[in-house]
Amino acid sequence: MSSQYDITETLDVKGQSCPMPVVKTKGAVDDLDEGQILEVVATDSGSMSDLAGWAEGTDGVTLLDQVEGDDVYKHYVEKTA
Amino acid sequence: MSTDNEPSAAGTAGSEIDPEEFAALRERVEELEESAAQRAAEDRAGNPREVVETETGEDGKKMTIVSTQGTFDMAYPPLILASTAAAFGWDVVVFHTFWGLDILHEENSQDLKLSAVGNPNMPLPNAIAALPGMDAMATKMMEKKIDENGTATIEELIDLSLESGVDLQACQMTIELMDYDEDDFYDGVTTGVGAATAIQHMAESDVQLLV
Numbered sequence: 513m514s515s516q517y518d519i520t521e522t523l524d525v526k527g528q529s530c531p532m533p534v535v536k537t538k539g540a541v542d543d544l545d546e547g548q549i550l551e552v553v554a555t556d557s558g559s560m561s562d563l564a565g566w567a568e569g570t571d572g573v574t575l576l577d578q579v580e581g582d583d584v585y586k587h588y589v590e591k592t593a
Numbered sequence: 594m595s596t597d598n599e600p601s602a603a604g605t606a607g608s609e610i611d612p613e614e615f616a617a618l619r620e621r622v623e624e625l626e627e628s629a630a631q632r633a634a635e636d637r638a639g640n641p642r643e644v645v646e647t648e649t650g651e652d653g654k655k656m657t658i659v660s661t662q663g664t665f666d667m668a669y670p671p672l673i674l675a676s677t678a679a680a681f682g683w684d685v686v687v688f689h690t691f692w693g694l695d696i697l698h699e700e701n702s703q704d705l706k707l708s709a710v711g712n713p714n715m716p717l718p719n720a721i722a723a724l725p726g727m728d729a730m731a732t733k734m735m736e737k738k739i740d741e742n743g744t745a746t747i748e749e750l751i752d753l754s755l756e757s758g759v760d761l762q763a764c765q766m767t768i769e770l771m772d773y774d775e776d777d778f779y780d781g782v783t784t785g786v787g788a789a790t791a792i793q794h795m796a797e798s799d800v801q802l803l804v
Contacts, residue, residue, distance in 0.1 A: 527743040531677040535753055538680035556743075569681050 517576060517588050520548035526555045526584070533559040534566045537589060541573055544591040549576065552587040563587045654683045655798040659791065662804065663692030665705040665732050665747075671804045672696070672750035678800075679757035686798075687754070688791040690764035693804075694771060697763050697778045702747055707732040755781040762786045 523540045525533045533554045540550050552563065560578055567575035572593035579586040656678045660671040671687050678685045695701040709715055709722035709731040721727070739746070745753070754761060762783040768775065775784045795801045 528745075529743045531673045531680070532743075532745060535676050535680045535757065538682075538757070566677075566680060571682065 517549050517551070519551045519588075520544060522551040522553060524553050525559075526553060528554070529556045530558050530562060532556075534562050537563060537566070537587070538570075541589060541591050546591055546593060548591055550589045550591070552589065554585045554587070555583055557585065559585050559587065563589070654678075654681070654800070655794065656683050656685045656800040656802070657791065657795040657798040658685070658687045658802045658804055660687050660689045660693035660696060660804050661691050663695035663701075663705060665707040665735060667693075667804065668696045668702070668705055668747050669750070671802075672747065672754055674802070675759045675761075676750060676754045676757055679754065679759050683799075685754075685759045686762060686791070686794045687759060688762045688764065688786070688794075690767050694763055694767050694773065696747065697751070697761055697782045698773060699777060699779050702751070702779075705732075705747065707735050751779055755779070762790070764788075764791075 521540060521544065523536060525536055528536075533552065533556055537550065537552050540552075544550060552559070554563075556562075560580065564575055564578065567573050567589060572591060574590045574592045576588040576590055578588075656675070658671045658675060660667075662668075671693075675685045675687045689697050695705060706728045709717060709727040710719050712722075715722055715731065717727070722731075751761070760783055761779075761781070763775075763778055763786070765785050765787050767773075768784060778784065
C-alpha cells in the first residue's frame with residue numbers, strides 16, 4: 513500500500529497501545545518542519561479515534577488521512593505550523 | 594430537579610430561591626451560552642488563533658490530576674491521561690498524595706500491588722482473594738497481560754510523562770507522614786509542594802480530576 517503523500521518520516525508504533533501512538537506521534541511531529549508529513553503505523557485499533565481526536569485538539573497539525581489495512585492502521589499527519 | 598415544571602416545589606422547600614434572582618441568573622446563563630456559541634462559530638469560521646504551535650502557549654489548556662491511590666491498577670489512569678494531555682500541548686500537573694505517592698517512589702513503584710479483594714471483576718470470591726499471596730498472584734497476572742498487550746509499564750509512563758513536560762508533584766506533607774526522603778523519588782519529580790500549590794494550578798485548569 514503506497515501512499516499518495518510525500519512522507520518525510522515514518523513512525524512505527526506497531527504492538528504498542530494507548531497512550532503510546534498519540535504520545536510518540538506528538539514527539540515525532542515536534543521534530544518535523546512546517547509542511548512535512550509524518551506517517552504513523554500502528555496496530556492499536558484505538559489509534560484511529562485517538563489520533564483523530566489528538567489532531568483535532570492540537571494546534572499546528574492536520575490529519576490528512578487514516579487508512580485501515582490488515583491489522584494495521586496508518587495515519588498521515590502534516591505539521592502545519 | 595425539574596424546577597422548570599414545578600415552581601411549587603421550590604415554594605414547599607421554604608422559598609429559598611428568590612424568583613427574581615433566579616430569572617437574573619437564567620438570563621446570565623443564556624448570555625454566556627450565546628457568547629460561547631459565538632466564539633465557537635468564529636473558531637469554525639477559521640479565525641486564526643494567535644498561538645499556533647504544538648508547544649504549550651500562554652493560551653494553552655491546563656489540567657490538574659490529584660492522584661491518591663497507590664495500587665498497580667490505579668497508577669495507570671493518571672499517568673496515561675497526563676502523558677496524553679501533554680501530547681495535546683497542555684500544561685499538566687499531577688499532584689500525588691497519600692498512597693499515590695508510591696507511584697513516584699522509585700523503589701515502591703516497582704512493587705505496586707493489585708488488590709484481589711473487593712474487586713467484583715476478579716474471578717475469585719473475596720474469601721479466597723483474601724488468602725496470603727493472592728494479591729501478588731493477581732498482580733503477576735495483570736503484569737503479564739499488560740506485557741502481552743503492548744501496554745507501557747508504570748516506569749515507562751513516568752519517564753514519558755516527565756519527558757513530555759508533565760509536572761509530577763509529590764505532596765510534601767505526605768512525604769513526611771510516610772517517612773520518605775526527597776531522594777526516594779524519580780529524578781524530575783517536584784517535591785516541596787502542598788495543597789495550596791495544587792489548588793493554585795487547579796483554579797487555572799480546564800480539567801481537574803481526582804483519581
